[in-house]
Every structure is written in structure tokens, then in C-alpha cells.
Amino acid sequence: MVKKLRYTNALAVLLTVAGLSAPALAGSEDVVVENAWSRASISVNRPGAAYMTVRNTGEDAVTLTGLATPLAMMPEIHESKTNSDGVSSMAPAGEITIEPGQSVALEPGGLHAMLMKLQEPMTEGENFPLTLTFSDGGKVTVEVPILGIAARGPEG
Amino acid sequence: MQRRQLLLYGAAGAGVLGLTLFVGWWRVDGPGAPEPKGQRPLPLSAMEFRLTDHEENEVGPGNLIGRPTMVFFGFTYCPDVCPTTLSDISGWLEELGDEASEMNVVFITVDPERDTVEAMAEYVGYFHPVIRGWTGPEDQIARAAEGFRASFERVPTEGGGYTMNHTASVFLFDAEGELVTMIDYHEQREFAVPKIQRALTEDVEGAT
Incomplete structure (x- = not known):
């Protein structure tokens, strides 16, 4: 399922595909996912993480309810937090509502798509499809490039 | 009246x-x-623990005295915060250039059950070559964390696995093993690099 693509640079072209664009949807057809990227994993034992910006360009609020990918059996949005004592922890973030015109950033140290139970290793230079599911039943699938383990952002 | x-x-x-x-x-x-207990790390000379580095050398706080030192805690099964910290540190070290090779930079795992010497060796290999990975028996890790006034806690996850909550700050010591400062998680690089340079300069002042 994971397609092999060759990257001359890390700014991969993201193929954002609106899975369902029936008129019954309320909002998710206006969701745009930008700057998706992830870090390579060591083997399949460790969970992976993917990052992106989810933008709501429409007139209605949208609620991101879940993730799906052939790469991982348990993909979930998690949030890392660091308290005033400097202790970091991580927990499932639950549903995320994005108001019209707003965007939510999944970025290192905050919200991220945590990819648990990897079905295959995340190899630098490859990419994988990640589907975001919204409360109106709409789905948005994005191709996420896999960068190096030490990558700091979508540009590597 | x-x-x-x-x-x-x-x-x-x-x-x-x-x-x-x-x-x-x-x-x-x-x-x-x-002195607020549980806040200020001890000097390295007052710490006592025995661990193994990713090249199977026996190591302890004594090995760090003599050069400025950067220490942080984490675990290799951590998908977000730890690789981010390690890439941040790798970036700071790149910015420091040759000065970086005058430092000890140590990543101590809080998850020795999964982070064996081999796992640490593979993991640190993806980051700046100056970074060393230390692991060891859980009681020794606990003693190390106590010295740094760092905390860690095992938290079960719904998939039947577990994750670790842990102190994500980076500790900076001068060449004599005295704490210079701490770099908080997500500190801007323009603040972090001068802090490291301060630790390096204190070394020079201490030597004169």
C-alpha cells in the first residue's frame, strides 16, 4: 500500500483528495491539508508521528474525528504537553473542531498524528496515504512524505 | 480614644x-x-549512578567532569517529543560547529526495558555524532533522574503498551560539573545556543 516515490527535495507535492464530495457534507469538502510530513521509524515496534496543517476554507465549522491509514493499525491524534515542571506527557486529543477560516497545526511538541501498530517500517523517501475523517462523514486523504528521523519540519 | x-x-x-x-x-x-528540593539538579560530582553507553562502556557522572556537558532524558519509543528534542540538539550542535566536539552530550533513557544498549546505539546513530546514549538498570536510571531532579513515570496506553512521561528539559553543566542552566523544551534556538556557549565559556574562565 505504501507507494514508493522519489523525492528530489522534501517539498513533495501533496495529493489532497476529497474522498467524498457529495453535497450532503457540511464542511469537510472545504478542508485543505497542507505541509504534511512524517519522520522515518526504526523498525515497526516504535510508533510513528505525522504532522500537517488542517485548514478549513469553508463557511461551516468542521470536526476532525479520526484517522485511517494502511500503514498503521491504530492511528490517532495525540497531543504532547509540557507542564511547568518541564515534564512532557502525551495523551489522545479527542475530536478537534476547526472554525471557518481557521486551521489547526499538527506540529512537533503539540498535536500530532500518532501512528501506532505500524504494519511496515516508515522508510525515508517513501510516502503513505493518511485519511482524515470528519463528523459530517467526509474524508480527506493526503499523501504524507516520510523524511529522516532527525527531520524538523516539512522541509527536512 | x-x-x-x-x-x-x-x-x-x-x-x-x-x-x-x-x-x-x-x-x-x-x-x-x-533550597527548593526537587528543583535544582545536583552538581555532577555529587551524583552517583552507573550506566552503560551505547558503545557498551561503563559510564557515570564522573565521566562528564572535565568538559561542559549537556544531559537530557527521553526514550526511543517516544514518537514526538524525543526525536524533536534530539533534532533540536543536533541543530544546536551543528550551529556550534567545532565547539560541539568539546562537549559531552548525553541522552539518558527513562525506558531501560525497551531501550537496550543496541536500541540506544541504533537510535543515537540517526542524530549528531557527539550525542551519546546511556541506559542501564532501572534503579540506576532512577538514581540518575534523582540527581538531575528529573522525573519519569510509566503510563499505560489503550493499545496495551505504555508510554513514558518524563522531564524534557536539557541540563547544561560547566566543565567542573556545576549546573549552568537548563534549556526548556521548545526554547527558541536563538536563546538555546547562547546558553550552551555560556557553559562553554565558563569552562574557559574556570581554567584560568
Whole structure:
């Protein structure tokens, strides 16, 4: 399922595909996912993480309810937090509502798509499809490039 | 009551109140405050623990004295915060250039069950070559964390696995093993690099 693509640079072209664009949807057809990227994993034992910006360009609020990918059996949005004592922890973030015109950033140290139970290793230079599911039943699938383990952002 | 007497009582009352507040401040926040336990890491020379580095050398805090040192805690099964910290540190070290090779940079795992010497070796290999990975028996990791006043806790996850909550700050020591400062998680690079340079300079001053 994971397609092999060759990257001359890390700014991969993201193929954002609106899975369902029936008129019954309320909002998710206006969701745009930008700057998706992830870090390579060591083997399949460790969970992976993917990052992106989810933008709501429409007139209605949208609620991101879940993730799906052939790469991982348990993909979930998690949030890392660091308290005033400097202790970091991580927990499932639950549903995320994005108001019209707003965007939510999944970025290192905050919200991220945590990819648990990897079905295959995340190899630098490859990419994988990640589907975001919204409360109106709409789905948005994005191709996420896999960068190096030490990558700091979508540009590597 | 006479007006003068009122003033006198008022002044005395204010004086007592002021003194009380002052004593309170002195003991709680002022110079009389006890050293906040669980906050300031010990000097490296006062720490005691034995661990193994990713090249199977026996190591401890004594190995770090003599050069400026950067220490942080984490675990290799951490998908977000730890690789981010390691890439941040790798970036700071790149910015420091040749100076980076004059430092000890140590990543201590808080998850020795999964982070064996081999796992640490593979993991640190993806980051700046100066970074060393230390692991060891859980009681020794606990002693190390205690010395740094760092905390860690195992948290079960719904998939039947577990994750670790842990102190994500980076500790900076001078060449004598005295704490210089801490770099908080997500500190801007423009603040982090000068802090590291300060640790490096204190080394120079200490040597003269």
C-alpha cells in the first residue's frame, strides 16, 4: 500500500483528495491539508508521528474525528504537553473542531498524528496515504512524505 | 480614644503586619528560603549512578567532569517529543560547529526495558555524532533522574503498551560539573545556543 516515490527535495507535492464530495457534507469538502510530513521509524515496534496543517476554507465549522491509514493499525491524534515542571506527557486529543477560516497545526511538541501498530517500517523517501475523517462523514486523504528521523519540519 | 493614640496603634499594627509579611517572605521566597528540593539538579560530582553507553562502556557522572556537558532524558519509543528534542540538539550542535566536539552530550533513557544498549546505539546513530546514549538498570536510571531532579513515570496506553512521561528539559553543566542552566523544551534556538556557549565559556574562565 505504501507507494514508493522519489523525492528530489522534501517539498513533495501533496495529493489532497476529497474522498467524498457529495453535497450532503457540511464542511469537510472545504478542508485543505497542507505541509504534511512524517519522520522515518526504526523498525515497526516504535510508533510513528505525522504532522500537517488542517485548514478549513469553508463557511461551516468542521470536526476532525479520526484517522485511517494502511500503514498503521491504530492511528490517532495525540497531543504532547509540557507542564511547568518541564515534564512532557502525551495523551489522545479527542475530536478537534476547526472554525471557518481557521486551521489547526499538527506540529512537533503539540498535536500530532500518532501512528501506532505500524504494519511496515516508515522508510525515508517513501510516502503513505493518511485519511482524515470528519463528523459530517467526509474524508480527506493526503499523501504524507516520510523524511529522516532527525527531520524538523516539512522541509527536512 | 485620642487621635494620637489611634495613630500610634495604627502605626504599631502596620509595623507588626509589615514585619510578619517580611518574615514570611524571607522564609518562603527570600534568602531564608530552603533550597527548593526537587528543583535544582545536583552538581555532577555529587551524583552517583552507573550506566552503560551505547558503545557498551561503563559510564557515570564522573565521566562528564572535565568538559561542559549537556544531559537530557527521553526514550526511543517516544514518537514526538524525543526525536524533536534530539533534532533540536543536533541543530544546536551543528550551529556550534567545532565547539560541539568539546562537549559531552548525553541522552539518558527513562525506558531501560525497551531501550537496550543496541536500541540506544541504533537510535543515537540517526542524530549528531557527539550525542551519546546511556541506559542501564532501572534503579540506576532512577538514581540518575534523582540527581538531575528529573522525573519519569510509566503510563499505560489503550493499545496495551505504555508510554513514558518524563522531564524534557536539557541540563547544561560547566566543565567542573556545576549546573549552568537548563534549556526548556521548545526554547527558541536563538536563546538555546547562547546558553550552551555560556557553559562553554565558563569552562574557559574556570581554567584560568
